[in-house]
Amino acid sequence: MVEAWYMDDSSEDQRTPHRLEPNKAVSLEELEKLGVLYWKLDADNYETDPKLAKIREERGYSYVDIIEIHKDTLPNYEEKLKIFYMEHLHLDEEIRYILDGSGYFDVRAKDEKWIRIAMEKGDMITLPAGIYHRFTLDQNNYTKAMRLFVGEPVWTAHNRPADHFDCRKEYLNKIATAV
Numbered sequence: 001m002v003e004a005w006y007m008d009d010s011s012e013d014q015r016t017p018h019r020l021e022p023n024k025a026v027s028l029e030e031l032e033k034l035g036v037l038y039w040k041l042d043a044d045n046y047e048t049d050p051k052l053a054k055i056r057e058e059r060g061y062s063y064v065d066i067i068e069i070h071k072d073t074l075p076n077y078e079e080k081l082k083i084f085y086m087e088h089l090h091l092d093e094e095i096r097y098i099l100d101g102s103g104y105f106d107v108r109a110k111d112e113k114w115i116r117i118a119m120e121k122g123d124m125i126t127l128p129a130g131i132y133h134r135f136t137l138d139q140n141n142y143t144k145a146m147r148l149f150v151g152e153p154v155w156t157a158h159n160r161p162a163d164h165f166d167c168r169k170e171y172l173n174k175i176a177t178a179v
């Protein structure tokens, strides 16, 4: 099962876990209140997996591609990693399914603290439009992920501050009333 925790605020290497001492875990229910959805899937059979097909059908995830994040396979690797780790939001959902390797998605809690979500092979996540977040490789330095999207993909990241977007306002309203 996916593990998440509140981060410490040390400025050491972003690829280390950054757990608080003692660890302060975050449950799937808490993530759900932030609009973050999670599924565990069979990554060895993603091409024929009926569970993935059902999620795609239900949520309208018509587009898929695969990104491999490794210094030898990703063009402009260093630059991309820096961009991924800048706090940003999107006007649409960010949907990622880890097919191999691992990495951390960090999302802002209601109180603005960072929550780190440790994603491994078989973990699929949806970040809602308007949530501030970022991504980093962990110390394994490798992620292979499926990127999904509703319709034609728009990967544009709006770096913080991006509070003027309607989706940000709608997002804040939504989590304010989530119980």
Ligand code: KMT
Residues within 6 Å of the ligand: 067, 069, 084, 094, 096, 103, 134, 135, 143, 145
């Ligand atoms: C993103 O948008 O931050 C990414 O695509 C990160 C890599 S997907 C694991």
Ligand code: NI
Residues within 6 Å of the ligand: 088, 089, 090, 094, 133, 134, 157
């Ligand atoms: Ni993003």
